Amino acid sequence: MLRTLYNKFVAIKRKIHKIRKDSGFTQTDLAEAVGISRQAYTAIEAGKAVPSTEIALRLARALNTTVEELFWLDDDSDQRLRAELMDKPGSAARGTRIQLIKLGSRLLARPMTGGLSGSRTLDPADAISIAMHGKRQVDLQVLNESAINTPTLVLSGCDPSSSILASMIRDLGVRLIWIEAESMPSLHALARGDIHIAGCDFKDKVTGCYNAPLVKKIVPFPCTIIRFAIWRQGMIVSAGNPKAIRHVDDLAKPNVTFINRRPGAGSRGLLNRLMWETGISAEDIHGYDKTASGHLSIAETVATGLADCGIGIEAAARANDLDFLLLNEEPYDLVIPDHFLDLPAVQSLLRILKSRDLHRQVEALGGYDTSLMGIAYS
Numbered sequence: 001m002l003r004t005l006y007n008k009f010v011a012i013k014r015k016i017h018k019i020r021k022d023s024g025f026t027q028t029d030l031a032e033a034v035g036i037s038r039q040a041y042t043a044i045e046a047g048k049a050v051p052s053t054e055i056a057l058r059l060a061r062a063l064n065t066t067v068e069e070l071f072w073l074d075d076d077s078d079q080r081l082r083a084e085l086m087d088k089p090g091s092a093a094r095g096t097r098i099q100l101i102k103l104g105s106r107l108l109a110r111p112m113t114g115g116l117s118g119s120r121t122l123d124p125a126d127a128i129s130i131a132m133h134g135k136r137q138v139d140l141q142v143l144n145e146s147a148i149n150t151p152t153l154v155l156s157g158c159d160p161s162s163s164i165l166a167s168m169i170r171d172l173g174v175r176l177i178w179i180e181a182e183s184m185p186s187l188h189a190l191a192r193g194d195i196h197i198a199g200c201d202f203k204d205k206v207t208g209c210y211n212a213p214l215v216k217k218i219v220p221f222p223c224t225i226i227r228f229a230i231w232r233q234g235m236i237v238s239a240g241n242p243k244a245i246r247h248v249d250d251l252a253k254p255n256v257t258f259i260n261r262r263p264g265a266g267s268r269g270l271l272n273r274l275m276w277e278t279g280i281s282a283e284d285i286h287g288y289d290k291t292a293s294g295h296l297s298i299a300e301t302v303a304t305g306l307a308d309c310g311i312g313i314e315a316a317a318r319a320n321d322l323d324f325l326l327l328n329e330e331p332y333d334l335v336i337p338d339h340f341l342d343l344p345a346v347q348s349l350l351r352i353l354k355s356r357d358l359h360r361q362v363e364a365l366g367g368y369d370t371s372l373m374g375i376a377y378s
Contacts, residue, residue: 016059016070017045023063034058079142082133083109086194089135097125098140099177100147101154108194109138110154110177150175151345156186157199158265159228159332160296160316161362165349168358172348180294183211184264187218190335196346198335199228201266205273211333212377222338226353227331227375232314232367233270234327236299241323243308248274248327251285251309258287259298259307267295267311270328296320314367324367350374 020030031041034055043049044059051059051071060067083100085092086108092098097112112125126147127140142148153169155162156179166176179186179195186198204213215223237245243256248271251258261268275281282288287307292298296319298310303320317324340346352358353374362368 012047012050013072014045014047014070016063019063019065019070020045025063030059030062033062079145080130080139081107081127081142082137082139083107083127085132085136085138086110090132092129092132092138094129094131096129098127098129098138099123100126100140100142100144101152101177102148103154103193103196106193107148109140110179147175151343151348152177153197153345153349154179154195155197155199155334156181156189156195157197157332157334158182158186158201158267158294159199159231159313160294160319161229161365161368162199164361164365165352165358168355168361169349169352172352174345174348176349182262182265182268182293183214184218187215187335190223190337191219196336196340196343197349199332200225200335201231201233201330201332202269203266203273203330205269210331211335215335219335219337223335224338224341224376226334226336226350227372227377228334228353228370229362229373230329230331230369232324232326232328233267233311233330234314235309235325236302236312236317237309237323237325238302238305239322241325245309246325247278249278249280252280254286256286256309257307258285258290259301259310260288260291261298261311262291262293266330267298270330271311274327315365318366329369 027041027045028038031038035058036055040049044051056067056071060070063070084106086101087110092109092111099110099112101108101110109127109129112123124144126144127142130139130141132138151173152175154177158180162178166178169176183200183202187200189195190198200211200214202214203210207213211225215225235245237243243253245251245256250256260271292301292310295312295316298312299316299320299322301307302310302322314324336346359370359373362370
């Protein structure tokens with residue numbers, strides 16, 4: 001009884017279950033080898049009891065390992081390390097929640113600030129910042145040791161279905177971190193070597209081609225472009241469309257308020273092209289300079305009545321029970337540096353992009369055509 005209470009307060013960490021399984025022992029076999037009952041052993045392995053020094057030594061000998069490999073104090077796992085700050089300089093004040101990202105030989109620290117993901121969930125942190133060193137180095141207290149060794153991919157892009165991709169690839173043992181960002185900032189992050197994959201949906205005004213010209217302009221190394229989907233992009237308006245918005249020039253009506261995407265977004269580029277064709281200017285649109293990050297944020301701004309219209313994908317409108325007026329069908333692509341293509345985690349991603357299960361999940365959101373998902377082109 002005393003040992004069980006002691007265990008609750010001291011918080012003994014243990015890896016005995018994995019080591020026993022790897023060694024081929026059953027619980028009964030290992031209990032007999034160290035001279036205790038199976039029930040006593042089960043309590044130790046489940047964390048309901050702390051072994052005596054003698055039993056811990058016998059367990060280590062039977063498993064051909066050390067006591068420290070089997071059991072350790074929680075304080076011993078209070079690991080401290082230094083990482084390279086991924087966000088703007090000095091943005092990890094003490095106590096900031098951090099995601100750890102292993103990118104080649106670099107260990108990056110991404111502050112978990114600046115808003116929530118599209119699903120509006122709070123993800124667990126991998127570490128907490130302790131102190132800054134200069135503008136780019138940060139000392140961390142590790143909360144999730146497995147994050148350092150788990151195969152991880154970082155995808156920056158604006159497609160909300162990235163959360164579905166992250167959920168499905170987890171079953172393959174890969175952690176996918178989605179950073180919600182516009183096309184151009186995502187490509188610049190890729191060019192700096194801060195991420196593995198950039199999502200892009202940007203039409204080049206000179207060639208009329210999507211994505212490839214912008215990739216070649218921004219990213220200084222060879223990349224492969226993987227088609228994710230063709231999506232339907234248009235005007236997201238309040239349910240019932242009470243302001244009778246039908247065309248882009250309706251955005252210039254004095255009673256219409258607009259919410260725009262941030263600079264560098266494909267949606268903003270689409271709006272600017274249509275404005276030029278229609279002959280209206282930014283000054284004509286009430287709210288052109290007010291922005292939101294991501295398709296879901298645009299839709300939620302309209303749904304709450306803070307704006308009458310925004311540009312985004314059909315799936316975001318459907319998710320918020322809003323009306324949608326189609327403007328264009330556009331490709332959304334994933335840009336992967338060629339030097340990452342042979343990574344096992346990237347190979348897992350490429351396999352899952354061919355999965356019919358993923359296709360069905362994405363198409364169920366509405367406004368996606370996944371028939372070319374996973375097809376590569378340069």
